[in-house]
Amino acid sequence: MFPLDCVCSQRTDQDQETTISDFHPLDHDDPLEGLTLVGANQHKARADIAGDVRKGLSDDPKWLPCLYFYDEAGSQLFEKICELPEYYPTRTERAILEKNADELVAHVDHHVDLVELGSGSATKTRLVVEALLRRHGKLRFIPIDISRSILEESSRALVEDYDDLEVFAVAGEYHDGLDYLKERGGPPRMILWLGSNVGNFSRPDAIHFLRRLHDSMRDVDRLLIGIDLRKDPAVLVAAYDDAEQITAAFNKNLLTRINRDLGGHFDLDAFTHEARWNEENGRVEMHLVSQRVQTVRIDGIDMAVDLAMSESIHTENSYKYSQAEIEALAAAANFDVECQWFDAQNRFSVNLWRPIS
DSSP: OOOOTTOOOOOSSOOOOOOGGGEEEOOOSSOOTTEEEEEEOGGGOOOOHHHHHHHHHHSSSEEOOGGGGOSHHHHHHHHHHTTSSSOHHHHHHHHHHHHHHHHHHHTSOSOOEEEEESOTTOTTHHHHHHHHHHHHSOEEEEEEESOHHHHHHHHHHHHHHOTTEEEEEEESOHHHHHHHHHHHOOSOEEEEEOTTGGGGSOHHHHHHHHHHHHHTOOTTOEEEEEEEBOOOHHHHHHHTSOTTOHHHHHHHHHHHHHHHHHOBOOOGGGEEEEEEEETTTTEEEEEEEESSOEEEEEGGGTEEEEEOTTOEEEEEEEEOBOHHHHHHHHHHTTEEEEEEEEOTTSOEEEEEEEEOO
């Protein structure tokens, strides 16, 4: 599944660059001084829910892309997941940042723009924002998020709470936003990629994504990346299968979205949510498991999906990393690990990476 704190992994198979001309200011009902919101033109939208659903549900085994978890209901459910007692990544990463924010920003001794990939509600981001404001007095924050509603809500809250903060919010996928910022120029940047979002990518795709990220950076830029660590499988599975069944509702909301957007006829009660630890691949897997033999029509794509009893639809992976795997990932993507911070139980890591030629 995630930890997507709070955005799902995004496409790695689309490498066409986005330019400044592909973006335009977005209107919002109550303009606020210090807040600018831009977004990609409609023709640049990469999400193709119809094509992706057809492809995933035609494969064997069946799968659905996590990209579509994050409609309004899905985003709200994930915010609840982040506060669950079983879901340790959010509070553990927050604790690391609370303890070490001033130290980590001290590694960048010049004024920077703060950029965040998948900023979501930006609750943990505030710790870095406050540390940079203490160090430099003023700051420009550039959140990039696929969910415009969450992006605008969190950006407005930040501008209202910090007098010396300017927010330039970019509604779009990661690479769209980074391509845009690369062309736009500006001061050195500290890029945040928190919540172990890297875990949503397969290991080869993580390298591919990070290499593209590297290519958008300059020598003076830095990447602050949160990465979840390998640990007791019982702890991992519980984090993705909570007692209150909020995660189950989040997973099933993917079927609700297909019903709404594509005319699907999925009966949510005919599926159960399941989290599995895959030791060989070092990942937690999310599945929706059919509770009966069934055929589900999806009218919008003229498709009938046949499901056997106990057949699963694989919806998400969350890869976990050892220390050696973190170092190998950085090296493969042309980064050097400048510094690392861990919690007392070594459950999670926050890593400062420097791009190398």
